[in-house]
Amino acid sequence: MRWLPVSLVLVAAAVVLGGAGRLNAYWMHVAIIAIYYAILASSWSLLAGYVGLFSLSHMAFASIGGYTSGLLTQSQRIPIPLGMLAGVLMCCLLGAAIGWVCLRMSGPYLAIFTLGFSEIVRITIATEDDVTAGMAGLHTERLFATATTRLPYFYAAFALLAVSLLLMGLLVRSRWGLFLRAIREDEQAAAASGVTVARCRIVAFAIASGFAGLAGGFYAHYIGIMTPSVGDLDEMAKLVVMTVIGGMERLPTAVGGAFVVQFLLEWLREYGQWRLPVFGIVLLLTMRLARNGLLTPLWLPLLRLGETRDQPLVAASTLPRKEPGT
């Protein structure tokens, strides 16, 4: 029973991989973009949901990752995977720097600081025409230049999501994951418990930013063009909505939120100008009726099903009262 949630996720993954070939080009594109957002949503949930750092610079890091890879593959002629890796490293370094600078910030102060950073990045990219091609957009090399369908991109995106979730999952289930959640709950108590709060916050910023850079790198080499709008505030708001609608305190629910919102927005296209108001109503209802996200109430029972009771519930009076270690 312990492996039930993992088994169900693996079965779902097998079904998705098996059925992907049947999607038409349009829905295949929607699915690939949903996966791009899923990597971003899960990594943002690592930062905002697990550590409680409400950063608004996540899409800026996706943008930095995409531009770094796009520019390096263009100017240095390095292979695309190496370019994407360079983008990830760049984002990790910048993320660590941002994490260090805003060590004592939280809540609205952190949000405004990271929003400021995000705008600086967007405006710099938009105005530095000579390097980034500005608003015209930077044309980037395609990951599968000879591919005739989008299927290879789908598999590549899926693999990146799987690896990202595996690594982030290992992190949140380790002692470091416990420390990150303790910091979210109470920084002062975490420090009193021996947790190196500053180091954990910086590392969390670096890791989450690295995954954002990975998603941005993939996006750059899938779409074939990077524009400053990748890192704008509308995109950040969409990412926050995806993560919150799914459930920001767990990686699988954040991923689910990205898929639900991306497919919902596409499905609502037939409502024309009413698309966004209808979506707004969904958002309002979620916040009113399911503040922990729409998918959390579905995911938690699954986790409980997988739990095993390793100790009977016994009355306090029957417990031994011997001083430990004596």
Place this chain on the structure above:
Amino acid sequence: MSGRAELVRGVGLVKWFGGIMANDAVDFSVAEGDLVGLIGPNGSGKTTLINLLTGHLEADGGEVRVLGQRVSGRPPHIYAAMGVARTFQLTQLFGRMTVLENMLVPGLTRPHSTWDEVVRRARRHLDFLSLGHVARLPAKNLSGGQQKLLELGRCLMLEPTVLFLDEPFAGVHPRLREELLDRIRELHRAGRTFVVVDHDMESILRISQRLVVMARGRKIADGAPDVVRADQTVLAAYAGL
């Protein structure tokens, strides 16, 4: 404290909050095996002193030494790593984490700790504190008294050399207060060192071997409880006599 190692020492500690001097050149030391009661009226600077001695506040003057090493200005996790554990005036738990997870956090910060060993130790401490049956509950669901016990348990997971308990009996049901007192006594008999801050004079007098009294940011008495209780300065400051 003759012959016993000095664990924590604050020398001439000064702390200002705006124009108010919360601690005015306070000297305070605790030696191995002590069970010190720290009392004083509201606003006398007890919690400020605890915050300075555990690294949660930086002193404007004076210095803090732990096991003889100067640690003033270092972050609280350094104090915790040196065996200085504390609870808070208003209980500060990791509310949405389970009781067991609350215990695991400090345990896993210890060097060379392994997950299995820490879980075993946490369960042992939870049983000792009569919290074994709520190990899987979120900490925020516990009663006020159980939360105080859990905070004490979290301190024990650090394998501390000294525990500073800030108002452990405040708002606790009398039955659980007795339980808390029993646990503190048992732990002290087993060799733990305590500094207990509280307004509940009766509880403090029942357990402490040494009484320190503060008033208006200054230490006004330090000695055996019987002697301190009869001190006219203490009576004047504490009871307004």
